[in-house]
Amino acid sequence: MADRSAPSCHLRLEWVYGYRGHQCRNNLYYTAAKEIVYFVAGVGVVYSPREHRQKFYLGHQDDIISLALHPERVLVATGQVGKEPYICVWDSYTVQTVSVLKDVHTHGIACLAFDLDGQRLVSVGLDSKNTVCVWDWRKGKLLSMAPGHTDRIFDISWDLYQPNKLVSCGVKHIKFWSLCGNSLTPKRGVFGKTGDLQTILCLACARDEVTYSGALNGDIYVWKGINLVRTIQGAHAAGIFSMNACEEGFATGGRDGCVRLWDLNFKPITVIDLRETDQGYKGLSVRSVCWRGDHILVGTQDSEIFEIVVHERNKPFLIMQGHCEGELWALAVHPTKPLAMTGSDDRSVRIWSLIDHALIARCNMEEPIRCAAVSTDGIHLALGMKDGSFTVLRVRDMTEVVHIKDRKEAIHELKYSPDGNFLAVGSNDSSVDIYGVVQRYKKVGECIGSLSFITHMDWSSDSKYLQTNDGNGKRLFYRMPSGKEVTNKEELKGVQWASWTCVSGLEVNGIWPKYSDINDINSVDANFIGQVMVTADDYGIVKLFRYPCLRKGAKFKKYLGHSAHVTNVRWSHDHQWVVSIGGADHSVFQWKFVPDRKLKDSLHIAPQESLVDSNSDDSDSDQSDVPELDSEIEQETQITYRRQVYKEDLPQLKEQCKEKRKSAASKRRERAPGNSIRLHFVHGYRGYDCRSNLFYTQTGEIVYHVAAVGVVYNRQQNTQRFYLGHDDDILCLAIHPLKDYVATGQVGRDSSIHIWDTETIKPLSVLKGYHQYGVCAVDFSAIGNSFTLKILGSKDKIFVVKINPYMPDKLTTAGIKHMKFWRRAGGGLIGRKGCIGALGRTDTMMCAVYGWTEEMTFSGTSTGDVCIWRDVFLIKTVKAHDGPVFSMHALEKGFVTGGKDGVVALWDDTFERCLKTYAIKRAALAPGSKGLLLEDNPSIRAISLGHGHILVGTKNGEILEVDKSGPITLLVQGHMEGEVWGLATHPHLPICATVSDDKTLRIWDLSPSHCMLAVRKLKKGGRCCCFSPDGKALAVGLNDGSFLIVNADTLEDLVSFQHRKDVISEIRFSPGAGKYLAVASCDNFVDIYNVMSSKRVGICKGASSYITHMDWDIRGKLLQVNTGAKEQLFFEAPRGKKQTIPSLEVEKIGWASWTSVLGSCCEGIWPIIGEVTDVTASCLTSDSKVLATGDDFGFVKLFRYPAKGKFGKFKRYVAHSTHVTNVRWTYDDSLLVTVGGADTSLMLWTYEIEGHRDNRQCDSEESDLDSEEDGGYDSDVTRENEINYTIKALSTNIRPMFGIKPHLQQKEPTLDERQGVVRPPVSRALPQPEKLQTNNVGKKKRPIEDLILELVFGYRGKDCRNNVHYLNDGADVIYHTASIGILYNVATGSQSFYQEHNDDILCLTVNQHPKFTNIVATGQVGDSADMSATAPSIHVWDAMNKQTLSVLRCYHSKGVCSVSFSATGKLLLSVGLDPDHTITIWKWQEGAKIASRAGHNQRIFVAEFRPDSDTQFVSVGVKHVRFWTLAGRALLSKKGLLSSIEDARMQTMLSVAFGANNLTFTGTISGDVCVWKDHVLIRIVAKAHNGPVFTMYTTLRDGLIVTGGKERPSKEGGAVKLWDQELKRCRAFRLETGQMTDCVRSVCRGKGKILVGTRNAEIIEVGEKNAACNILINGHMDGPIWGLATHPSRDFFLSAAEDGTVRLWDIGEKKMLNKVSLGHAARTVCYSPEGDMVAIGMKNGEFIILLVTSLKIWGKKRDRRSAIQDIRFSPDSRYLAVGSSENAVDFYDLTLGPTLNRVSYCKDIPSFVIQMDFSADSSYLQVSTGSYKRQVYEVPSGKQLVDQAVIDRITWATWTSVLGDEVIGIWSRHTEKADVNCACVSHSGINLVTGDDFGMVKLFDFPCPEKFAKHKRFLGHSAHLTNIRFTSGDRYVVSAGGDDCSLFVWKCVHMPH
Secondary structure (H helix, E strand, C coil): CCCCCCCCCEEEEEEEECCCCCCCCCCCEECCCCCEEEEECCEEEEEECCCCEEEEECCCCCCEEEEEECCCCCEEEEEEECCCCCEEEEECCCCCEEEEECCCCCCEEEEEEECCCCCEEEEEECCCCCCEEEEECCCCEEEEEECCCCCCEEEEEECCCCCCEEEEEECCEEEEEEEECCEEEEEECECCCCCCCCCEEEEEECCCCEEEEEECCCCEEEEECCEEEEEECCCCCCCEEEEEECCCCEEEEECCCEEEEECCCCCEEEEEEHHHCCCCCCCCCEEEEEEECCEEEEEECCCCEEEEEHHHCCCCEEEECCCCCCCEEEEEECCCCCEEEEEECCCEEEEEECCCCEEEEEEECCCCEEEEEECCCCCEEEEEECCCEEEEEECCCCCEEEEEECCCCCEEEEEECCCCCEEEEEECCCCEEEEECCCCCEEEEEECCCCCCEEEEEEECCCCEEEEEECCCCEEEEECCCCCECCCHHHHCCCCECCCCCCCCHHHHHHCCCCCCCCCEEEEEEECCCCEEEEEECCCEEEEEECCCCCCCCCCEEEECCCCCEEEEEECCCCCEEEEEECCCCCEEEEEEECHHHHCHHHHCCCCCCCCCCECCCCCCCCCCCCCCCHHHHHHHHCCCCCCCCHHHHHHHHHHCHHHHHHHHCCCCCCCCCCEEEEEEEECCCCCCCCCCCEECCCCCEEEEECCEEEEEECCCCEEEEECCCCCCEEEEEECCCCCEEEEEEECCCEEEEEEECCCCCEEEEEEEEECCECCCCCCCCCCCCCCCCCCCCCCCEEEEEECCCCCCEEEEEECCEEEEEEEEECEEEEEECECHHHCCCCCEEEEEECCCCCEEEEEECCCEEEEEECCEEEEEEECCCCCEEEEEEECCEEEEEECCCEEEEECCCCCCEEEEEECCHHHECCCCCCCCCCCCCCEEEEEEECCEEEEEECCCEEEEEECCCCEEEEEECCCCCCEEEEEECCCCCEEEEEECCCEEEEEECCCCCCEEEEEECCCCEEEEEECCCCCEEEEEECCCEEEEEECCCCCEEEEEECCCCCEEEEEECCCCCCEEEEEECCCCEEEEECCCCEEEEEECCCCCCEEEEEEECCCCEEEEEECCCCEEEEECCCCEEECCCHHHHHHCCECCCCCCCCHHHHHHCCCCCCCCCEEEEEECCCCCEEEEEECCCEEEEEECCCCCCCCCCEEEECCCCCEEEEEECCCCCEEEEEECCCCCEEEEEEECCCCCCCCCCCCEECCCCCCCCCCCCHHHHHHHHCCCCCHHHCCCCCCCCCCCHHHCCCCCCHHHHHCCCCCCCCCCCCCCCCECCCCCCCCCCCEEEEEEEEEECCCCCCCCCCCEEEHHHCEEEEEECCEEEEEECCCCCEEEECCCCCCEEEEEECCCHHHCCEEEEEEECCCCCCCCCCCEEEEEECCCCCEEEEEECCCCCEEEEEEECCCCCEEEEEECCCCCEEEEEECCCCEEEEEEECCCCCEEEEEECCCCCCEEEEEECCEEEEEEEEECEEEEEECECCCCCCCCCCCEEEEEEECCCEEEEEECCCCEEEEECCEEEEEECCCCCCCEEEEEECCCCCCEEEEEEECCCCCCCCEEEECCCCCCEEEECCCCCCCCEEEEEEEECCCEEEEEECCCCEEEEECCCCCEEEEECCCCCCCEEEEEECCCCCEEEEEECCCEEEEEECCCCEEEEEEECCCCEEEEEECCCCCEEEEEECCCEEEEEECCCCCEEEEEECCCCCEEEEEECCCCCEEEEEECCCEEEEEEHHHCCCCCEEEEECCCCCCEEEEEEECCCCEEEEEECCCCEEEEECCCCCEECCHHHHHCCCECCCCCCCCHHHHHHCCCCCCCCCEEEEEECCCCCEEEEEECCCCEEEEECCCCCCCCCCEEECCCCCCEEEEEECHHHCEEEEEECCCCCEEEEEEEECCC
């Protein structure tokens, strides 16, 4: 019985014993139907306690480890482990999949939770980042993801009382998340002093932001917000594993075996200790609880499920039990009763009743159990143990009979003999011992032939022989009971085996795959009667085979459910059931066996639906009766559509070639030609490997595809229109059922599907991103929203996909040997195989259509049958064609089919009878045909109906229209499969000839009739052809080395020759009389023939490779030859003598034609990536102006001739898909004819002379290269382009410090400690003086508890643009600096702040749509795009109430540099600083990314939506302007075309504005403004500004445009100009800032006012009428701001910065009062104690003293060459201390007057000075230095004070030092690379503020001598805070920024009394 098909019976899962309690928690719930849902192994189980019945969900393929219940309690979500784990959402009632969520997590899914309304699902992964994902699970869409935590997360929950909030907990953490937009932002829970930081295991949310969580130590932690507010100690004695909230309160379960119930305020209600109940035992641990009404479900670690009724809490009811942890290996079935016995490493043996589905006995042993056997009489149960012993028990009461230990290693197998006399025991010591049962198990024999451990044993029926298998896969036989090995195989001939459980042996050969030698099958058991056997393997699969099963690789049916390895499997005694046990999942599965005779009745049971097919994977050799594969189908399956080079690789290849380009860049390149071509007509139709790709539109036009072109053909006018959006071969086409929309799918690595309108030929949508290599099938649903499959779920090729017209979420796929019916479920598709039943085998399905009810489907097969399906069952088959049925189409009342036999058949609606057939024959061709049929009955590949005709597409590339009455009209045709190379145009008629590898020579009419005039079949394919100069003869070179000359009209032979063996590659008549014919071949020769005498007269030798191109000179004397080795050779006719001609001379020779691709005059046609791709053909116009080329990328390009210099500029056109093999101009240059190699098409392009063409968009793409000319230079642009935005978290120190950080320095012991003196605790000495002299601020000192941002002086104009806007009709101004968004009220000057960004803001935009007033978007810097908190992000917020509306984390690594809202305000565009400068479009309200694409290889500065559009936008940047369209989810772009404006060159574009009628204005680096119409440059406004035009603003209400640039103020010019709508007239405004040049970075226009932001950080309001300027905001223009000083008594402060100014600010008035320009960078500034003088230290070593009242210089001095770092007046106003970078402090005596002579200085300072403080009595100075050392000196002597005791007693006047023991607590753990830069102690002496390199302001208590002191942090500044001060009376803190050049004023909040 060598049948290798799968058995026809099957197994059905009936019961699972077990529950997964180990390593899983919270996985047991009541459903709405009061059933219990849980999981075990890879199966979701729904158990009904009332009916004692189980249902199973089998959609997973590995262990399930997490489960969540939907709030409506019907749907369940489960997550699994695995390399690519997925989440299934399924219905607990029907156990069918509702949704599958996949492709995001790795390793496994640890936790799941639904939100309150069940719309969203959150999942946590097991990967290293413990990724948290939020899903819209019905759509299968990922809404947000973020790294969860560095360590394991154990539980996650939605806050059920606040939307968009979640809580997660795990190892040593709890996090509170908020979901906004697409970003999840965590805040860590603060344990504080209330509780210990420890692992949190579970949580539950309550109202009012309260969260309860269970901790590892058994306490319950109660949180309010993110703070721990109280703990409930000892709620459990050990870890709390589970917490369940219900209406009445909370239930918790712990490791102590207790369940506790709490009320809603977490007051205890009751406790149930399960260990104390009847069923309890020591060590019981609760893993899951569910409280519902008066029932409580409890799941334990040891796989039990208890149900407790609350009022009988001491009588829990055990409803499920299974084995506990440890592998489960032992399984035996009772010989006469329906019982199964199992034994496990948990040391228990259990007996299960297969009828009652219950555990009926359990007994614990001393050792782990590895195998079991029941004696034939059913009395004894033998158990083999892991330690080498075995025990025999009586079955009825589980009492021990014997316990024997003869072996050291585990017993793996034991079996009783059929006669009951012997027990064979096989151990891992590779031996089998035989014991006599009757002799009280005395050892009677031993078998020792094996070399490895024993795995399986079987007795013969007569108990005389034993066969064994061992670990080496050896099979041995022994005589019984002696144990002698049987070596003579003859002896075993007739032996019958009592059982068969061995895995090796002839009878079970088929269970092994064909070529594998692995032993992963653990167990087999044969059912002799039913002739089937089951196997269990390491992959969790139970398989059913026929028995015996002799040939390897047999078919089987497979069943999933177990997760890891299935260790054992057995038939029950009566073969009704199969029992299988899982090793690691320690569960017992019971399967019902359904024999074939019952199958018929069970047809109403739907086949098991699962993600994995329950039928076997087909093994490689299918059923023996495989039908032979049809040759055409064979070809179609073998086409791979892979490319050597994908077009998508071009950008990378170009990048690699940049270096080459630079070398060539020095030479000036030719411009691209002015003339252009346009695609006019295409001969060809892709039928040879595509099917069903030909349709009528509603208007009666015909749509189809060839090469990379979608063609719409009008048969009345014989014209074509083209969709050219694809850039590679189109493989499939589908038409919308109601509208003229077409979907086409193409080849490519990331291949796309375009949906376009046949009327306008405009793309409507582009779908991308799911297919590799190519899309081979698409379809529209009846309502017409096309969707394509992500998975195409068969390993064989799918030929067709059809969507059910009645139910759009169902579809069918058909292909090689399969027919599958799918339905959508969320993000996944669930497939079911077609059930063939007894009707035959699966043929290859070639086509499919839906019938007239939703469950009827018809499919055509490769054998010519039509299969009729109902739902998934095959009902009948009908013979329709000889050979495959390639195409079908459904009509209202029937069907039409087409096949390989060339017949079109019409059928009635049930396929009962054939109504009519049409044979496609030459005889039937109607007179109006546009060509000739190549052969009768061509294979039909596409068929479509409409407008009273049948449209037929054939394999030979013909499109025919069959009239219902019979005549056939040929409409379009092209070459058949095979490359087309040969092309020749006629010398004086509009006709051309082509010859192809399809062995035909064809003549085409190029005039408007567009038809094939003649065709002739050749004996071989050909590669070249040529007309004679008089056009009468045509020479054709063939692939076998012969060539013929035929009559050009009749195509009859005139003469033929064969002198060569290899392909003839080129053939040319000499010009004039056509006396000679040159024939070039691939064996490196050119033969010259005399045409008249028909003799060979010369041979040209000397080429080192095959010949590629040939041209004659005008005289017919000289021949130019190109070879494959890129040689350019010259030969003289007629003899073929080789000539050497210098390149200069070559140009002077008059050539009769130029088709050569080499030589100096066409050097420029070779692209940069010339290694990868070849230019295959060229042709010159007769006026020698334009050279057309074709290349291997499918591009047709036009160059100016001669194309000298490398990398010439060109226009390029895409229509061909692979290689363009030849190009030719017609005799009068009116058309360019091109042929595409493999795409078999012939394309005609009309030639349009410059100036004559109507101003239509040219559809060419400009050259690939950006122009070499630099785009211009400007320092500001360069700075903006090259700036490196670092994120704060990675910043390093701003000062060049060295040495050991304070918190890492070793403390020196004091004198007392060294001498061992112990001072008494209460000293009689004076009390220690105050550390700091305090100016009594009120009587009571009140500590400061908080800082609130009050004012910010600064605006980021230096390197950001377009970031100042009016809001509320000009009442408010919005702008940004550092990481703060600022709303400034113009009337009051007050500011409010948006502080949610965690790093610098780079761009800002305002939503202009009235529905979204005051909505602002800001984009920030970030590091890598890993979606974590430091990833770049965009915040969308309400400017008035500062509410965040959406946060979009994005993949723009480095940062977001431009944002723009669309016209409706719903879309947001963002541009990244990543290397690709990605452009992304968002639906910001949902946080959904719609489309994304690399923008440009150089920096993009701005991208803006057109103000009237949601789909059109423009991006500008370095040498680039692009016009974009959003189509569906794809971004399509066009480069700006410089067109014919003389000397227009692509400059760096900086800004963009818009006008009506698709006008776009772009501002350039040179000051010009370019005006574009669509994407063509039409005008240049020269020198709109003298310098770069940095910013432009389009006013929506009146269309006026404001521009801002860099300009020196002059009489007529100004840096701001207001223009009319066309940018024709303007009015200039001068900014009265007093600067040398004004540099405007941002403009905005309100009512009568223009708002201007400048490079110098000013924001100015300019009146349109009076041109008056009002400066609203001032700031330092360059930083860092090092110097900061606060006035001793008023709320003033001074700042000194790198920009050479010192500014005086008034906090009360909120403005700058004064500014002094010093001409040098200032470093430090200080007030005198009275506030009447100011000292300023400069970077050049000079210092100045000013009088405050008059701002006159009182004195100045320069004693040092390097920067002054700090300057201080002594408190008695006598001395001035000046500290510098020269490691010195100089003292000056001010009482001696303005001469400022140095009185002394401090020596031995180890490094540069950073801060200085005087003591209160002016006699000491403390100096902090760059080596992290603080030293104290005497004033004025400058001697160092070393006595620590004296130092400790000094009272200081101020404290600004960051060093010293008193402030060691300010240094944090994270300061390896960064420093604390500044500090200041409050005037009250009890607080301290610091500023550091991370941009944080921190507030500490003073003093803080403990390391890592507690503090509060305040964010807002960019990296590097440089200085910080308290103002008088501790009212404010002022902080100065390094990178952000901004000053922040914080209001101090004091603690109440």
